[in-house]
Amino acid sequence: MSYAPGSQRRPDPAARRPVPRTPAPLKVVMALVGSVVVVIALFAAGIVAERVNRKEPVAAAGTPARAGKQTAESDKAVKPPGIGDPVRDGKFEFVVSRVDCSRTSFGIEQLKRTAEGRYCVVSLSVRNIAGKPKYFLGLAQRAKDANGTSYGFDEIAGIYANRDTHTFLEKLDPGDRVTGKLVFDIPADVRLATLELHDFPLSGGVTVTL
Numbered sequence: 001m002s003y004a005p006g007s008q009r010r011p012d013p014a015a016r017r018p019v020p021r022t023p024a025p026l027k028v029v030m031a032l033v034g035s036v037v038v039v040i041a042l043f044a045a046g047i048v049a050e051r052v053n054r055k056e057p058v059a060a061a062g063t064p065a066r067a068g069k070q071t072a073e074s075d076k077a078v079k080p081p082g083i084g085d086p087v088r089d090g091k092f093e094f095v096v097s098r099v100d101c102s103r104t105s106f107g108i109e110q111l112k113r114t115a116e117g118r119y120c121v122v123s124l125s126v127r128n129i130a131g132k133p134k135y136f137l138g139l140a141q142r143a144k145d146a147n148g149t150s151y152g153f154d155e156i157a158g159i160y161a162n163r164d165t166h167t168f169l170e171k172l173d174p175g176d177r178v179t180g181k182l183v184f185d186i187p188a189d190v191r192l193a194t195l196e197l198h199d200f201p202l203s204g205g206v207t208v209t210l
Contacts, residue, residue, distance in 0.1 A: 082209040089206040090199025091130030096208050097179075098123040099192065106160035106183070113157045117187040121161055122195060122210075125179045128172040136168055136178075140198040142205075143184040145191060157183040 081087045086095050101120040106113045120143065126136050138153045145151075158181065162168055167178035186192060198205045 080207065080209045085208070087197065087206040087208055088129065089197055090203045091128060091134055092136065092197075092199050093127040093129050094124055094197045094206070094208070096122060096124045096195060096210070099210050101186070101192070106157045111160075113154075113160055115154075115157070115185045117185060117190070119154070119157060120184045120186055120192050122182040122184070123179070124182065124197075125177055126168075126172070127177040128174055131174055133171045133173050134199075135171055136180075137198075137200060138168060138182055140201040140203075141182055142196040142198075143182075143186070143192050143210075144194045144196060145186070146193045149190075150196075151184045151186050151192075154183045154185045157185065 083096050083099070086093055088094070099120060099122050101118055103119040103121060104115050106119070122143070128134050138155060138158050141153050143151045158168070161181040161183050165178075165180060168180040170178075172178060182195075184192070192210050195208045195210055196205045197208065
């Protein structure tokens with residue numbers, strides 16, 4: 001091959017450029033990261049397989065589903081108040097302590113009061129949480145069976161049942177707590193389910209499960 005006079009062959013710069021190489025430390029780091037990812041993936045797969053063998057529900061993220069526990073907590077949260085639980089309506093706080101449906105009469109001889117069915121006697125306490133005196137009205141209270149049928153307070157039987165204490169018939173000063181009995185005449189084959197307690201006859205009321 002011949003060259004023109006006065007010319008020289010110049011080497012191609014691209015041909016002599018060194019090929020970039022990944023530094024050795026970076027390769028080591030990448031290898032370690034890859035190994036860690038593989039170990040984590042295998043560990044997660046092992047956990048899922050173990051829970052499947054136990055027939056445990058598994059959430060999308062690989063954690064056990066907590067639906068059962070959450071449902072139980074929700075049921076507990078919405079459980080209605082019952083015997084022994086303090087409840088409030090208006091300016092009164094009530095606590096039902098006992099229900100006895102074994103009586104059919106109150107009083108003696110000529111003053112005897114007999115139930116048409118049977119008497120259910122509800123023992124409870126009432127506390128005045130208002131800033132002024134108030135009267136508790138037995139006639140404002142209602143008892144209900146499982147079908148929602150309502151039964152009113154038997155005032156005369158209530159007087160006999162509370163003959164040893166007149167607290168329900170007296171004015172309650174602020175902070176006073178009294179105990180007494182509410183008496184309901186219900187059919188012999190009926191079982192009470194709830195008690196609806198009121199601050200006064202037209203109040204919203206609060207329900208206690210019996």
